[in-house]
Each structure stands twice: as C-alpha cells, then as structure tokens.
Amino acid sequence: METIARYGSPGIRERWLKPLLEGEIRSAFAMTEPEVASSDATNIATRIERDGDHYVINGHKWWISGAADPRCKVFITMGKSDPEAPKHSQQSMIVVPSDTPGIRIVRPLNVFGYDDAPHGHVEMYFENVRVPASNMLLGEGRGFEIARAASARDASTTACA
Numbered sequence: 001m002e003t004i005a006r007y008g009s010p011g012i013r014e015r016w017l018k019p020l021l022e023g024e025i026r027s028a029f030a031m032t033e034p035e036v037a038s039s040d041a042t043n044i045a046t047r048i049e050r051d052g053d054h055y056v057i058n059g060h061k062w063w064i065s066g067a068a069d070p071r072c073k074v075f076i077t078m079g080k081s082d083p084e085a086p087k088h089s090q091q092s093m094i095v096v097p098s099d100t101p102g103i104r105i106v107r108p109l110n111v112f113g114y115d116d117a118p119h120g121h122v123e124m125y126f127e128n129v130r131v132p133a134s135n136m137l138l139g140e141g142r143g144f145e146i147a148r149a150a151s152a153r154d155a156s157t158t159a160c161a
C-alpha cells in the first residue's frame, strides 16, 4: 500500500489504493526468484519489455507471500526493463492485476515444514503478461530506487520500535 501511495500515479492510486486501504482487496510483492540470489535485487532477471502501449512481463518467482489469497487482486512485480543500463537502473516495478492472463501459481512453499496455509508463500510464473504502460511505478529503471527507499523506511521503523 505504501509503495502505491508513494509511487503510483493518481490513476493507479484511485484504482488500487482505495480498495486496499478499505480492506476490500490485498496485494502481493513479487521480487524473489529461484534462479538468482535475490537478496541482491540487482540480480532479479524477470523481463519487463515495452511493446507499444504495454509492457510484457516474463519471469519465474517464488516466496511470494499472499499471492494465493483469493483477496489478492494486485501484484507489484519487479523485473528488468533494460539489462544494458547501469547496474542500479536496470530494474523496474510495475503494477499487475492478478487476473491478467499469463499469471500461473504453481505451489505454496514450506517454511520449517509448514506451508502457511491457507494462503502461504508461492512459486509462480509470469508468462507473456501484458499490462498497460501506465502501470509502471515512478518510471522505467527506477525499481531499485523504490526498493531501497522501502527498505530504508522499514529499517527506520524497526529502529524506532
């Protein structure tokens, strides 16, 4: 919610933030990938490619908390929009409605033997998922910047608590 509040366009905020704040829907954050060491977000390999007025997303994610919850209606997905850009400007974050064709949830993962039922942390694919270009948060190549700002806020909140 905070990411959409801070970095979403007025249209994105109207469409997604209001129902999130009112508790009508939930969201999930899709960053981590099985093929790369995801603790360093510059490694994230999911592709977000511009195609006319849309972006097309292809990638493999896991540990995505809450993605299987039927109330989860929107993903903030992180991927690479320009693998040739400077290291910290390759990534973008984009808003993806959960009913977009091409989203495939595979399974819940186990934590210490438990699957955190009923909704868990899932492995999933984005396969030729098309969303309007206006769903990009903050701007192409600014995903790492958003992630760093979010983790800095988390750290200061923890320090205060």
Ligand SMILES: Cc1cc2nc3c(=O)[nH]c(=O)nc-3n(C[C@H](O)[C@H](O)[C@H](O)COP(=O)(O)OP(=O)(O)OC[C@H]3O[C@@H](n4cnc5c(N)ncnc54)[C@H](O)[C@@H]3O)c2cc1C
Binding pocket: 028, 029, 030, 031, 032, 033, 036, 037, 038, 039, 040, 062, 063, 064, 065, 066, 111, 121
């Ligand atoms: C319960 C749970 C819920 C989660 N929910 C979400 C979610 O909602 N959305 C999401 O996107 N992700 C989620 N995650 C994933 C989590 O963010 C990642 O597991 C975390 O960022 C670490 O990435 P990784 O698993 O790829 O581990 P890796 O990056 O592969 O790290 C594995 C180990 O190697 C170490 N390591 C990595 N690189 C180096 C290096 N260069 N040198 C030395 N040591 C290194 C790390 O410190 C760590 O100990 C969740 C994870 C769990 C367990």
